[in-house]
Structures are given as C-alpha cells and as structure tokens.
Amino acid sequence: MAKVEITVNGVKHSRDVEDRVLLANFLREDLGLTGTHIGCDTSQCGCCTVHVDGLAVKSCTMLAVQANGANVVTIEGMAKNGALHPIQQAFTECHGLQCGFCTPGMIMAVAGLLKYNPNPTDEQICHGLEGNLCRCTGYINIVKAVKRSAELMSGKK
Amino acid sequence: MEHHLLEIGGVRMSRREDLRLITGAGKYASDWNLPGQLHATFLRADRAHANIVSVNTEAAEKHPGVVRVFTGEDAMRSGYTKPMTMLTFKGRGGMEVLRPERPVLAHGKVRCVGEPVAMVVAESALIAQDAAELIEVEYEELPVVIDPEAALAPGAPQLHDNVPGNVPFDFEAGDAGATEAAFAKAAHVTRLKLAVTRVAPNPMEPRACLVAYDAGTDMYTVHVHVQGVNMMRKQLAAYTGLPEEKFRIMAHDVGGAFGQRSLAYPEYCMQLLAAKQLGRPVKWIATRSEGFMTDSHGRANYVSGELALDKDGKFLGARLDWIADMGAYLTPTGPVSHLRNPSTCLTGVYRIPALYGRWRTVLTNTNPIAAYRGAGRPDVAYVIERLVSQAAADLKMDAAEIRRRNFIPPEAFPYKTPTGSTYENADLPGVLEKALKLADWNGFANRRRQSEKAGKLRGIGIATVIENTGAGLFPRDEVQIEVAAGGTVTAYTVSHSQGQGHETSFAMIVAETLGIAFERVQLRQGDEDHPLFGNHTGGSRSTVGAGSACHLAARKLIEEGRALAALELDAEPSQVEYANGSFRGGESKRTITLADLAKSRVFSVTAQGSFSSTFPNGCHIAEVEIDPDTGVTEIASYVTVDDCGRVINHTIVEGQMHGGVAQGAGQVFGEHVVYDRDSGQLMTGSFADYYMPRAGLVREITMEEHPTPSKVSPLGVKGMGESGCTASLPALTNAVLDALRPLGVQHLDMPLTPAKVWHAIQAARTKQ
Numbered sequence: 001m002a003k004v005e006i007t008v009n010g011v012k013h014s015r016d017v018e019d020r021v022l023l024a025n026f027l028r029e030d031l032g033l034t035g036t037h038i039g040c041d042t043s044q045c046g047c048c049t050v051h052v053d054g055l056a057v058k059s060c061t062m063l064a065v066q067a068n069g070a071n072v073v074t075i076e077g078m079a080k081n082g083a084l085h086p087i088q089q090a091f092t093e094c095h096g097l098q099c100g101f102c103t104p105g106m107i108m109a110v111a112g113l114l115k116y117n118p119n120p121t122d123e124q125i126c127h128g129l130e131g132n133l134c135r136c137t138g139y140i141n142i143v144k145a146v147k148r149s150a151e152l153m154s155g156k157k
Numbered sequence: 158m159e160h161h162l163l164e165i166g167g168v169r170m171s172r173r174e175d176l177r178l179i180t181g182a183g184k185y186a187s188d189w190n191l192p193g194q195l196h197a198t199f200l201r202a203d204r205a206h207a208n209i210v211s212v213n214t215e216a217a218e219k220h221p222g223v224v225r226v227f228t229g230e231d232a233m234r235s236g237y238t239k240p241m242t243m244l245t246f247k248g249r250g251g252m253e254v255l256r257p258e259r260p261v262l263a264h265g266k267v268r269c270v271g272e273p274v275a276m277v278v279a280e281s282a283l284i285a286q287d288a289a290e291l292i293e294v295e296y297e298e299l300p301v302v303i304d305p306e307a308a309l310a311p312g313a314p315q316l317h318d319n320v321p322g323n324v325p326f327d328f329e330a331g332d333a334g335a336t337e338a339a340f341a342k343a344a345h346v347t348r349l350k351l352a353v354t355r356v357a358p359n360p361m362e363p364r365a366c367l368v369a370y371d372a373g374t375d376m377y378t379v380h381v382h383v384q385g386v387n388m389m390r391k392q393l394a395a396y397t398g399l400p401e402e403k404f405r406i407m408a409h410d411v412g413g414a415f416g417q418r419s420l421a422y423p424e425y426c427m428q429l430l431a432a433k434q435l436g437r438p439v440k441w442i443a444t445r446s447e448g449f450m451t452d453s454h455g456r457a458n459y460v461s462g463e464l465a466l467d468k469d470g471k472f473l474g475a476r477l478d479w480i481a482d483m484g485a486y487l488t489p490t491g492p493v494s495h496l497r498n499p500s501t502c503l504t505g506v507y508r509i510p511a512l513y514g515r516w517r518t519v520l521t522n523t524n525p526i527a528a529y530r531g532a533g534r535p536d537v538a539y540v541i542e543r544l545v546s547q548a549a550a551d552l553k554m555d556a557a558e559i560r561r562r563n564f565i566p567p568e569a570f571p572y573k574t575p576t577g578s579t580y581e582n583a584d585l586p587g588v589l590e591k592a593l594k595l596a597d598w599n600g601f602a603n604r605r606r607q608s609e610k611a612g613k614l615r616g617i618g619i620a621t622v623i624e625n626t627g628a629g630l631f632p633r634d635e636v637q638i639e640v641a642a643g644g645t646v647t648a649y650t651v652s653h654s655q656g657q658g659h660e661t662s663f664a665m666i667v668a669e670t671l672g673i674a675f676e677r678v679q680l681r682q683g684d685e686d687h688p689l690f691g692n693h694t695g696g697s698r699s700t701v702g703a704g705s706a707c708h709l710a711a712r713k714l715i716e717e718g719r720a721l722a723a724l725e726l727d728a729e730p731s732q733v734e735y736a737n738g739s740f741r742g743g744e745s746k747r748t749i750t751l752a753d754l755a756k757s758r759v760f761s762v763t764a765q766g767s768f769s770s771t772f773p774n775g776c777h778i779a780e781v782e783i784d785p786d787t788g789v790t791e792i793a794s795y796v797t798v799d800d801c802g803r804v805i806n807h808t809i810v811e812g813q814m815h816g817g818v819a820q821g822a823g824q825v826f827g828e829h830v831v832y833d834r835d836s837g838q839l840m841t842g843s844f845a846d847y848y849m850p851r852a853g854l855v856r857e858i859t860m861e862e863h864p865t866p867s868k869v870s871p872l873g874v875k876g877m878g879e880s881g882c883t884a885s886l887p888a889l890t891n892a893v894l895d896a897l898r899p900l901g902v903q904h905l906d907m908p909l910t911p912a913k914v915w916h917a918i919q920a921a922r923t924k925q
Contacts, residue, residue, distance in 0.1 A: 018283065034188040035181015037412070039361045040445035044844035047361060075181035084168060084179070092175040093162065095808050098816060099656030100178030101185060101361040101412030126853030133844065135361050135413050136656045137812060138819030138881075139852040 004068040009077030017064045024048040026064035035075040035104050046132030049105040050074045056112025075104035086152035087111055096145030098136030106132050110146050119150050171808050172661040184409040187365035187442045189380040194438040195224055198285035200275040200292050202267035205522040205837020207296035216291040222284035227276040229264030237261040237426045241395035243493040248328040255325040257317040259486040261423035268316050268485035269522050270839050271450025276427050301837040305482040305519035316520045323520040326492055330500035330576045331513035339474030339511035343465035347548040352906040353536040355457035355830040358529045362412025363448050368428040369438040377404050377429055382411045384419040385653045385693020386683040392421035405685050414655035416528035417453050419695055449842045454830055455529020457482035458536045464544040470554050472563045474511035481518045484525035491526045492518050498533035501578040501625045505541035506585050507563040512575040522837045531879040534624040535886050542620040542887030556619050557593055583774045588863045592776035592798040614783040616896025620887035623774035626876035627696020634691040636706035638714050639761040644752035646678045651691040652703035653682045662806045663707045670711035672737040697876030702768045705870040710764035717762050722749045771867040771875035775799035777884035779892040788915025796859045802867045802875035817881020823850035825889040829908045
C-alpha cells in the first residue's frame with residue numbers, strides 16, 4: 001500500500017492504494033470517474049486515455065502511484081461551466097461517435113494531438129489516432145471531427 | 158447526403174444520446190456497482206481438448222479474502238447445462254438438432270481454450286485473480302480438431318457423445334434434382350471454394366455483469382449489456398430452468414454489440430448461482446484477452462460454390478456445399494443465423510431458376526460461433542457475388558453487364574425465390590446504374606492505365622446484394638407511449654441501442670407522428686418498470702419493428718386522446734380535430750393538449766405490430782490500388798447506392814454504413830481469428846495480434862440512396878444496420894482480384910494481407 005495525492009480535474013484526492021493498481025482502475029474505482037473506459041489489457045485500444053501533467057497518456061500504462069503529485073484531467077473535466085469543450089462539440093456535430101465507449105479516450109487523445117499540431121492533415125490525424133480503436137464509426141466521421149475541432153479551437157464557428 | 162443536426166439545449170448535436178457519451182456520463186455494464194458486492198474471476202482452460210482429471214481448489218479457498226470457489230461440480234448440481242436453441246425447424250431428412258450440453262463451468266472435459274473451469278469469488282477482483290492462480294487442474298489431453306473439414310473426416314476427434322461425426326445439424330434448401338438438371342445443360346460452370354473467415358466482433362466494451370439476488374422476492378437483478386432485455390431474459394431462463402419472471406435485466410448504455418451481446422453467456426449463469434448462494438451481489442468484468450477467447454466469434458463458413466451459365470451468361474443454376482464451423486458448443490443464434498439467412502438469400506439479386514444448398518454445421522475445438530453483424534447474410538452475399546464476378550471473368554464479360562443480364566426485374570416483385578422466400582420490392586437496375594455513374598465505371602480503364610504508369614495495380618470490384626432483415630424471435634413488437642402532466646412524451650421500447658441512436662431516430666418518429674417538437678419526446682429502452690413484449694435489436698430490424706411500433710403507438714395515442722378530449726369538450730370524437738399536440742372541437746372550440754389529458758389520469762397507450770422481413774438492397778463499387786513491391790492495398794474509392802426504404806435520419810444511416818463497410822474492410826484486409834492446428838491454442842488473443850481497422854483504412858465513402866419504400870412498415874423503412882458489411886466483403890475482394898487477375902491470380906481467401914498479396918504476385922510472376 002502507498003499513499004498518493006493526485007489532483008484530478010482540479011480536485012486534490014488523497015488515497016491509500018495497492019502498489020499494483022493502475023491509474024485507470026484508480027480513477028474508475030477509487031474516485032468513481034467511470035467516464036474513463038477500459039477496453040483492453042494490452043494498451044492498444046486507447047479507451048482509457050487521460051491527460052497527466054498535460055500529456056495524453058493511456059491510463060492503463062501507468063500505476064496510480066506513478067501519478068502521485070500529478071495533475072490529471074479526465075473526460076469529466078473537459079466541459080467547463082456547462083459549456084462543451086470544442087472537441088466534444090465537434091464529435092457530436094460530425095457524428096463521430098456511435099456506441100460512445102471509445103469516445104472519451106478519443107476526445108482526450110485528440111486534445112493531446114491538437115495541442116502539438118493545431119492544424120493537422122488527414123494523414124497526421126490518422127497517424128495520431130493509431131493508438132485509439134473504434135469499432136462503430138469506421139473512423140471517417142472521427143477524422144472529420146478532428147478537423148472540425150481544429151476549426152472550432154481556432155475560433156471558427 | 159444531408160447531415161441532420163439537432164439543436165438541443167442550445168447545442169448543435171447529431172444525436173440526443175451524444176451529450177452524456179461525450180462528457181463521460183454514459184453508464185455501461187462495468188459502471189454499475191452495488192453495496193457489499195463481491196468480485197468474480199474465472200480460471201479458464203489452457204488446453205483445447207482434454208479430460209479434467211482433478212481440480213484442486215484448496216489453496217485458493219484458503220487465500221485471504223476469498224469467499225468461495227466454484228467448479229464444474231457446482232455447475233452440474235445447479236443443472237445449468239443446456240443453453241437455449243433458436244432452431245425451430247427440421248433439417249435434412251427431418252433431422253432434429255443434436256444439442257450438446259454446455260455446463261456453465263466445464264465438467265469432465267474441456268473442449269476449447271478459454272472454457273471456464275472454476276470461478277473464484279472474493280472481496281476484490283485482484284484477490285480473486287491471485288487466488289485463481291492457486292487452483293491446480295490436472296488434464297489428460299485429447300486429440301484436437303480445429304479445421305471443420307477435418308472434423309468431418311472419419312476418425313476425427315469427437316467432441317460430444319451425443320453428436321456423432323461432429324455434425325449437430327444438417328440442413329438443405331432448394332431442389333437438388335432440378336439443380337443437377339440445370340448444371341447438365343450448362344455451357345459454362347464457375348466453381349470456387351471460399352473461406353468466409355472466422356473473425357472476432359470486438360465491440361469496444363468488454364463483457365461485464367453484476368448480479369444481485371433478493372431472497373425476499375426471490376428475484377435476480379442482472380446488470381449486463383443487452384441487445385434487448387427480453388432476449389437476455391429468455392436465454393437466462395432457458396439455461397437455468399428458472400421462470401423468466403425471476404429476472405430483472407438492467408442495461409443502459411451498451412458499448413457496441415454486433416450480435417455478440419445478444420447472448421446469455423455461461424459466466425452470467427454462474428454469477429446467478431453465486432449471488433444466491435452467497436447472499437451478496439457478484440460482479441465480473443472480462444478482460445479483452447478473455448473476450449478474444451470466449452466472446453462468440455463470427456462467420457467461419459467454408460463454402461464450395463458452383464454457378465451454371467448458358468452461352469450468353471444467363472444463370473441456370475447455383476449449388477452450394479456449406480460447412481459452418483460452430484466451435485465447441487452451439488450458441489442460441491449461431492446455427493439458425495448461419496443456415497436460415499443464407500438459404501433465404503441464396504439466389505442473391507438474380508433470377509436463378511434452379512438452386513440447391515446443403516449446410517452442415519460442424520463442431521470443432523474452438524470458441525463457439527454466433528451471429529455477427531449480418532449473421533450469414535454477408536457470408537452468402539460474398540459467395541454469390543464472388544461467383545458472379547468470377548463467372549464474368551471466365552466468360553470475358555463486363556462484371557456490371559453480367560449482373561444487369563441476370564437481375565430479378567422490377568416488375569417481377571414480389572419475387573418468390575426457389576428457396577421459398579419472397580422478396581418484397583427492389584429496383585435493382587436503377588440501383589446499379591446509379592452506382593456505375595457515381596463510380597465512373599466506364600472511366601476505370603483510364604484510371605487503371607494511370608496507376609500502371611505509377612507502377613501500381615488497380616482493380617475495380619462490384620457487389621449487388623439483397624438481404625432479409627430479421628423477422629424476430631418474438632412474433633410482435635410492442636411500444637408504450639406515456640404522456641406526463643408536464644408535457645413530456647416518453648416512448649418505451651424493448652429494442653436496445655448499442656450505438657445506433659434509437660433515442661434520436663425513434664423520438665423523431667414519435668414527434669413527427671404527433672406533430673410535436675422533438676425536444677418534448679424521450680425514449681426509454683428496456684425499462685423493466687414498463688415491461689413490454691417484443692424483439693431485441695438485431696438483424697437490422699429495429700426501425701422496421703420498434704420504429705414502426707413507435708409510429709403505431711403515437712397514432713393510437715392520438716385516437717385515445719381524441720376520445721378523452723371529446724368527453725371533456727362535450728363533443729363527438731369524430732368532431733374533435735387533432736393537430737400538433739392539441740385537440741379542438743365541440744361548440745366551445747376549446748383546446749385541450751396532450752399534457753392536459755395527463756393531468757387527471759395516467760395517459761398511456763401500448764401498441765403492437767407484427768413486422769416480417771424487409772429486403773434492403775444495394776450496389777457497392779470499390780476501387781483499389783496495390784503496390785506490387787509491398788503487397789499493400791489502398792482503397793482508392795468506395796461508392797454505395799443503397800435502397801433501405803424511407804430514411805428517418807440520414808446522418809445515422811450514413812454512420813451505420815461507414816461502420817459496416819469498415820468492419821467488412823477489416824475482415825477483407827486483415828482480421829482473422831487463428832488457432833494453432835496442432836494444439837488448438839488461440840494465436841490471435843489480443844489487439845497486439847489481431848488486426849483491427851484503424852483510422853485511414855476507409856478514407857471516404859460516396860453514398861447515394863435509391864429508396865423503394867417497404868409496405869411491411871407503415872413508415873416505409875427497410876433495415877440497414879448490416880448492409881455495409883454484406884456488400885463490402887465481396888466488393889472489396891472482387892476489386893483486389895480484379896487488380897491481380899491480369900497476372901493470372903484467380904482466387905485468394907481473406908484476409909488479403911500485404912504478405913498474402915505480395916506472395917501471390919511473386920508466385921504469379923514466377924509462373925509467367
């Protein structure tokens with residue numbers, strides 16, 4: 001057992017956790033933030049993507065104890081004061097989701113992608129989403145949603 | 158196609174359900190928790206075929222935090238040994254299906270890798286996992302059979318004592334004699350042996366289930382993903398022998414299903430047993446690795462097909478010898494969907510005077526097969542459309558012309574096929590011509606030359622398909638509509654969305670029928686406080702069934718409301734007019750709203766309808782470009798023209814088509830569940846080993862609609878959830894083979910991986 005202090009979506013949490021507990025499970029089970037989904041056990045699907053100190057991270061690839069002292073943002077922290085984040089807005093506008101299970105991880109991964117490349121080409125988007133699987137949409141509308149996100153974030157309506 | 162945007166609470170949205178899903182507020186099966194819950198983990202067979210000599214659970218039971226360890230003995234004592242079957246018809250020579258037993262934990266024998274052997278229930282999931290590793294199982298290995306053709310051979314390992322020869326069901330359709338006569342007079346016969354490969358449906362949400370038992374009411378509450386609560390309840394009751402009314406099924410959001418989530422799996426039944434015996438709720442979340450091993454697989458059909466033609470390329474007859482791998486046990490949906498759907502659509506979109514098919518279901522030491530998006534329809538479309546394109550190549554005919562020459566003409570509908578089904582309506586020439594134009598079929602030769610100049614091989618592939626939407630497990634679909642005093646109109650359905658957006662399209666149907674704002678209508682699916690009769694979501698039937706019933710219920714609400722309003726208005730019902738949520742009539746000309754009627758009474762109606770199959774159809778044309786140096790195939794263009802009847806929501810239809818085509822492309826270019834032939838070990842047990850479509854596989858789809866409204870539904874809709882899968886398998890494969898045919902390559906089985914394509918190119922060049 002170890003004591004961790006992790007700030008999640010602006011709120012500081014102190015918990016005792018088993019050393020082997022993954023950040024993904026910590027968020028879901030200890031903090032009840034079930035918007036972060038777990039879709040595989042080999043770190044391929046990207047459903048559990050969150051931001052740790054500003055970086056998009058698959059939260060199944062790190063232990064909760066490794067996030068001690070970190071600032072974590074999950075899908076629940078993306079909308080601010082009732083207003084959707086532009087990426088969330090773009091995903092619904094472009095019908096970039098169907099069952100919605102991969103969507104939180106997709107949105108967090110896209111936020112990570114756009115942070116470093118605010119205006120990506122189709123090629124760069126596909127490359128950037130290599131680590132996120134979706135079974136419903138065929139990705140066509142997800143790629144559109146990323147382009148629309150870039151537009152909305154640069155102030156276009 | 159127009160993109161339909163809603164304005165909900167000041168936000169532009171495609172669908173009503175999106176808001177919770179994009180903010181992390183969706184509630185999926187693993188998100189449920191109950192106070193005092195225990196956690197289960199399953200120890201699974203690491204052999205494909207073996208006698209269980211002993212299971213030693215002593216150390217596991219002593220592990221701190223473990224509450225109980227269950228084994229096959231418990232499963233046998235419970236009597237939970239026989240899953241439901243949906244096979245209600247007889248087979249060849251009047252054969253009844255031979256149903257193998259499948260105890261919910263293996264007893265005596267294991268028959269495939271991953272079969273659950275023991276269940277540990279503990280205070281936490283991690284403790285349960287630790288304890289499962291302490292269980293010692295002694296096995297005596299048996300010979301393994303993975304390949305269904307090998308399982309048919311004399312002397313093959315036998316899986317079940319009550320299934321001699323590993324064939325639980327043998328089925329035929331059509332007229333063998335007439336077909337033989339047709340082949341005897343043929344000028345040409347095209348023959349192909351085709352593998353419709355075994356694939357993993359892989360909805361993104363892993364399986365999860367939470368069961369609570371209440372001794373006071375003797376009721377089980379089951380939180381699990383469903384495609385419809387009634388289908389789950391019926392199967393749980395059949396498997397356990399408990400009455401259906403003992404189960405309360407709770408499901409909200411379902412993270413994809415594709416047929417795989419319609420099943421009541423053995424693990425859920427063990428949780429029922431444990432929750433009752435231990436007096437505490439029992440939760441289980443599967444890992445993806447467990448999913449690859451034990452969530453039902455799809456397709457796995459191996460078909461020898463023959464098409465007989467006259468000298469003008471007119472079809473005279475077709476004959477299929479179909480081997481359907483069922484895995485180690487029969488699932489409720491596997492046999493029925495892999496026999497009935499292909500036999501229903503055996504003639505494809507063509508007038509083929511003589512047809513015969515024989516289907517042998519075969520048991521192998523592999524994970525069981527069940528319905529997967531299309532459930533036999535993509536399989537038969539693949540066989541017929543591959544044969545037709547191959548025949549065109551054999552006869553040096555244009556692949557569109559051979560289709561045109563053999564279509565069932567529009568005036569022949571309703572068309573009774575030689576295998577006994579009746580296609581309702583279609584305009585196949587219209588669909589084809591639209592698609593040819595959209596794909597610039599005539600300009601292909603020029604594009605091929607351009608590709609050649611760049612050192613690439615270009616091919617064009619076409620598929621013209623028809624499919625039967627599901628007639629349903631239950632004979633009727635019911636919908637209830639309730640009006641609240643505040644004015645909210647709520648529709649209740651059995652049919653449960655797994656991503657199809659019912660909350661949007663069904664609410665649109667109700668709002669349109671009632672003439673009220675979309676915002677006032679909400680949908681509840683599988684609400685156990687509003688039990689209804691009817692079908693789950695499957696077989697592309699939801700809008701046809703539940704959607705039509707929504708329309709009928711809304712109309713009934715108007716009629717019942719009119720009678721109630723007449724009393725209050727002191728008028729004859731016939732003198733009361735309804736428009737946009739309000740009734741007017743009588744001398745006072747007073748207006749009474751739907752909400753007014755709900756202020757003094759419960760204002761609710763239930764309507765039902767019986768909806769048979771509709772026959773969506775379409776033409777898909779794919780163009781591919783292959784790099785001969787690497788074997789990598791790029792999809793250069795993809796065109797669809799589909800007739801799914803009247804479209805309720807174009808955005809959702811487009812999304813369904815995208816997803817279906819991508820799943821088809823996944824199977825064509827990479828997906829394949831592979832078992833080691835000797836050991837029966839699963840070689841593709843994770844996303845690291847199993848190909849999944851990723852962004853960029855299908856870049857763009859150009860779509861047009863060509864609706865001929867169905868009369869089965871008062872809305873004129875046909876289903877379309879599976880159309881993308883059905884047409885894309887043959888369209889894409891035909892395109893790749895068209896690119897390779899000039900080199901002398903006649904046939905390759907899916908998956909058309911770069912390695913396979915590269916080897917085929919090398920082999921063909923060596924021969925030349």
